[in-house]
Amino acid sequence: METSKVISGLRLKKGMTQEELAKKVLVTRQAVSRWETGETIPNTESLKLLSKVFDVSINTLLGSEKKLICQCCGMPLEDSIMSKEVNGDFNEEYCKWCYQNGKFTYTSMEQLIDFCVQNMANENWPAHQVKEHMEKLLPTLKHWK
Numbered sequence: 001m002e003t004s005k006v007i008s009g010l011r012l013k014k015g016m017t018q019e020e021l022a023k024k025v026l027v028t029r030q031a032v033s034r035w036e037t038g039e040t041i042p043n044t045e046s047l048k049l050l051s052k053v054f055d056v057s058i059n060t061l062l063g064s065e066k067k068l069i070c071q072c073c074g075m076p077l078e079d080s081i082m083s084k085e086v087n088g089d090f091n092e093e094y095c096k097w098c099y100q101n102g103k104f105t106y107t108s109m110e111q112l113i114d115f116c117v118q119n120m121a122n123e124n125w126p127a128h129q130v131k132e133h134m135e136k137l138l139p140t141l142k143h144w145k
Helices: 003-013 018-024 029-037 044-054 109-120 127-140
Strands: 082-084 090-095
Touching: 003 029, 003 044, 018 029, 018 044, 109 127
Parallel strands: none
Antiparallel strands: 082 090
16 A cells, blocks of 8 residues: 555554644645645654654555565564564564563574464474474574574
8 A cells, every 4th residue: 555545544544634643743734735645755853753642663664565574583574563673663663462562582593483483383283393393494584694
């Protein structure tokens, strides 16, 4: 989806006027209008403020097709499970279970693998298969390289 449609949709969902949004992100109403018509896109600072106002990631605001995964555990990321920094900014690299309040939850791959085996294994995916999968996946992720 295009950034213009994303911003417009989020603004309308919140029941805000262009003027109200402009005040919250420190721009003119005309700037918001240009974003929503696709004439321009917000600059980096405006994207950060929009992210906070709408409580969505910058990736979502940009309408990116890119699928993000947690760079610690490999879980697909969406805004509802994306981690946040201490200041409330989204961290688009980690899920909220692997990274919280500026700190990583797991101190070793083994600790994370054990957790995953305990919580992911079932009759269709036995513990030994979960363990093998995680042992192959984790070394490919940024946090464990």
